[in-house]
Amino acid sequence: MGMLQAEKRKIYREAGADALFLEPDHLRRYLTGFYSTDGYVVLTDENCFFVADPRYFEAAEKALKGSDVTVVAGARKEALALVKDCKTLGVPFPFVTLSSAEELRGAGFTLLDCMPALKKAMEYKSERELSLIGKACEIAEDALLQLLPALEEGMTESAAAALLEYNMRKLGASGVSFETIVAFGANSSVPHHETGETKLKFGDIVLIDFGCKVEGYCSDCTRTFLFGDDGKHEEFKKAYAEVLKAHELVKETVKAGMTGREADEVARGSLRKAGLDGLFTHSLGHGIGLQIHEYPTLSPRGEEVLGDGMVFSDEPGVYLAGEYGIRIEDSCYMQGGSVHSFMHKTERKLIIL
Numbered sequence: 001m002g003m004l005q006a007e008k009r010k011i012y013r014e015a016g017a018d019a020l021f022l023e024p025d026h027l028r029r030y031l032t033g034f035y036s037t038d039g040y041v042v043l044t045d046e047n048c049f050f051v052a053d054p055r056y057f058e059a060a061e062k063a064l065k066g067s068d069v070t071v072v073a074g075a076r077k078e079a080l081a082l083v084k085d086c087k088t089l090g091v092p093f094p095f096v097t098l099s100s101a102e103e104l105r106g107a108g109f110t111l112l113d114c115m116p117a118l119k120k121a122m123e124y125k126s127e128r129e130l131s132l133i134g135k136a137c138e139i140a141e142d143a144l145l146q147l148l149p150a151l152e153e154g155m156t157e158s159a160a161a162a163l164l165e166y167n168m169r170k171l172g173a174s175g176v177s178f179e180t181i182v183a184f185g186a187n188s189s190v191p192h193h194e195t196g197e198t199k200l201k202f203g204d205i206v207l208i209d210f211g212c213k214v215e216g217y218c219s220d221c222t223r224t225f226l227f228g229d230d231g232k233h234e235e236f237k238k239a240y241a242e243v244l245k246a247h248e249l250v251k252e253t254v255k256a257g258m259t260g261r262e263a264d265e266v267a268r269g270s271l272r273k274a275g276l277d278g279l280f281t282h283s284l285g286h287g288i289g290l291q292i293h294e295y296p297t298l299s300p301r302g303e304e305v306l307g308d309g310m311v312f313s314d315e316p317g318v319y320l321a322g323e324y325g326i327r328i329e330d331s332c333y334m335q336g337g338s339v340h341s342f343m344h345k346t347e348r349k350l351i352i353l
Contacts, residue, residue, distance in 0.1 A: 005048075005068045007121060012043050014117035017090030019044045019083045021104070022114075024095040026290040029216050030122060032069045034060050040079035043090075051079040080107065090114030123287065123295050124309035129217060130333060133288065133311055136173065136219035137331050137342035140212050143167035144223065144346055151227065151353060153202060157182040157195045164210055173212030177220060177292045181209035188224065188325035191282055191317060203230030205324050206353070211292065211331075218292045220313050221343060222329035226352045236324045239276060240350050246270040246316040247328045247348065250284065256337040260285075260302020267316040268300070276318050285313040288331055310334045314341075 008031060012020060020043040022028055028041045032050050039060075040051040051072045052060040060071045072078055083089060089104060093113040104111060125133070146167045151160060161180040168176065183193040184200050188207040200206070209222040224240065226233060246267040254263045264284040271277045283299030286292075288311045296304035298312055306312075315329030330343040 008043060008048055008068070009045075011114075011117045011121050012045060014120065015090040015112065015114035016117075017088040017112045017114060018086035020090040020114050021079065021083060022092065023100065024092060026216070027092060027095070027118060030118070030290055032064060033067070034063050034069075035216055036060065038075075040076065042079055042082045044082075049079075049082055051075070051082070083109075088112050090117070092118060119295055122289060123304070124307070125289065125311050125333070126309075129289065130309075130311070132214050132217035133219060133331065133333070134342050136177070136212050136214040136217055137221070138345070139168055139171045139173050139214065140210060140219045140221050141343055141345040142171050143173075143212070144208065144210070144221070147208075148225075148353060151200060151206070153200055153227075155200045156197050157184055157187070157200075158197060160200070160208075161195045161210075164208070168210075168212040173214060174216075175213050177211035177213050177218035181207070181222075183207040183325065184227075186322055186324065189319045189321050189323055191319060191325065191327070193325075200227055202228040203232060204228075205233075205236065205326075207325055207327060209327065209329065216290050218288050218290070219342070220288055220292060220315075220329060220331050221346070222315060222317075222327040223346060223348075224326045224328065224350075226350065229352050233324075236326070237350065239274075239279075239318045239320075239324070240326050242271060242274040242276055243316050243318050243326045243328055244348055244350075247314055247330070250314045250316070251330075251332065251339045251341060254306065254339050256307050256334055258306050260296045260298040260304050260306065261300055263298045263306060264300055264302060267314075271316065271318065279318045279320060280316060281319055282315075282317065285315055285332075287312050306334055308334050308337065314339070 022041040036056040042049040089109040092115040147164045161182045182195045185204040187193045188205045204227045206225040211220040267284045285298035287294030311333045317327035319325040330341040
């Protein structure tokens with residue numbers, strides 16, 4: 001199931017080009033509902049074509065039968081033949097390689113950036129998109145709840161990540177939304193720690209940042225735990241309480257009509273009162289959809305206005321180099337002018353495993 005023809009027309013009109021010529025897999029999937037690693041979508045004022053090579057042609061024909069997408073056999077040459085009479089081509093500038101752009105210009109096309117038109121449409125999720133993201137969030141949480149009792153002393157970060165990913169797959173996910181981050185002990189102080197061979201020991205902080213996909217749509221969640229209480233984590237516990245306060249304050253006070261910058265300031269301002277804002281080294285959140293980082297951006301520079309139908313993360317964090325890191329993250333959506341979490345199964349308050 002791709003999107004409805006009327007919505008495609010709107011994107012086409014707003015892009016202002018004779019045709020849209022799209023290569024990136026997430027944009028092709030957005031317009032057609034069909035996933036493939038290769039292929040082209042050509043959108044004109046009358047038609048939406050999906051150009052598929054032999055690996056995907058049969059599956060695409062079957063999946064898109066009866067839809068408003070016409071499946072064409074071939075590769076780049078066949079895709080370009082569909083736009084041979086066009087002067088201007090809409091391509092998504094952030095996702096186009098220099099060699100592809102040079103080739104299209106060499107063929108006589110003037111390139112226009114169609115990403116603003118796509119971004120505008122993709123920022124607002126349909127009921128179907130919201131339900132798929134919700135399902136991905138539910139699977140992620142269930143997988144975490146299955147993992148926690150299996151964590152044991154001596155287990156490596158990699159082994160814990162592998163088990164969590166296995167659980168998500170077993171529960172129906174089609175894959176991970178990004179590389180799972182499992183950080184034990186002081187490794188938690190690196191916001192995007194590379195999961196490795198560090199072994200779990202009593203008293204360790206455990207930070208897990210993970211997510212999975214359902215029909216291409218992503219979930220994103222982070223939880224921070226203590227693996228047993230060694231009595232040496234008083235400062236960590238105080239900081240944890242402040243991160244949790246900031247996280248919940250976002251859900252309570254961020255409203256439609258606020259900008260991403262104002263949302264970020266809700267969390268940052270709360271941590272500032274506790275003297276911890278200097279340790280909050282990333283932005284509050286990012287949009288979530290067919291890509292794990294989409295729009296809107298909830299950051300000190302985020303100018304997008306938040307509105308109903310948008311999906312984004314709420315993930316304040318505090319990181320003290322070489323000592324500890326804390327991040328509490330939910331995937332959230334905006335409805336009725338307020339923030340609602342997709343996450344209903346896992347605790348946000350500090351759990352000692």
